[in-house]
């Protein structure tokens with residue numbers, strides 16, 4: 001019998017952003033200590049003798065993928081903003097999110113951008129289960145496949 005599980009790995013990164021035309025303080029450049037949770041749902045590998053026996057994915061592999069795809073560097077297939085060439089190479093960590101991504105960097109838009117970037121970087125869409133992003137300690141956004149659907 002194939003058993004399934006949901007695994008979650010948590011990451012933190014520091015980044016600057018601003019929200020043009022926001023009615024409050026967030027229209028000015030400022031920074032956040034973002035907290036990011038990536039959850040995958042998939043079958044538990046049942047191959048005795050394999051390193052990943054009993055795992056959906058080795059947490060260490062998930063960490064490597066997330067760092068190489070979005071946090072420490074952007075994989076080549078991830079779309080960048082027009083001003084991305086103006087910021088230092090690297091990923092979301094210690095960077096200017098507006099310039100790097102080219103999107104309006106609300107937490108809502110960022111979680112969809114992160115989902116797209118992980119898929120572009122090779123994470124199967126079917127394996128992604130949920131992404132949560134905390135902008136402050138008290139406020140976070142989450143998406144699952146339901147929020148990815150276009151109505």
Ligand SMILES: Nc1nc2c(c(=O)[nH]1)N=C([C@H](O)[C@H](O)COP(=O)(O)OP(=O)(O)OP(=O)(O)O)CN2
Pocket residue numbers: 019026030105106107108135136137138139
């Ligand atoms: N729905 C959203 N609302 C706001 C977003 C967002 O991404 N989605 N972003 C901001 C700003 O980026 C701002 O930096 C955060 O605003 P806010 O939570 O109001 O900031 P506080 O420092 O007051 O946060 P506390 O959690 O209360 O400490 C604004 N709104």
Ligand SMILES: [Zn+2]
Pocket residue numbers: 017026030031032135
């Ligand atoms: Zn902000």
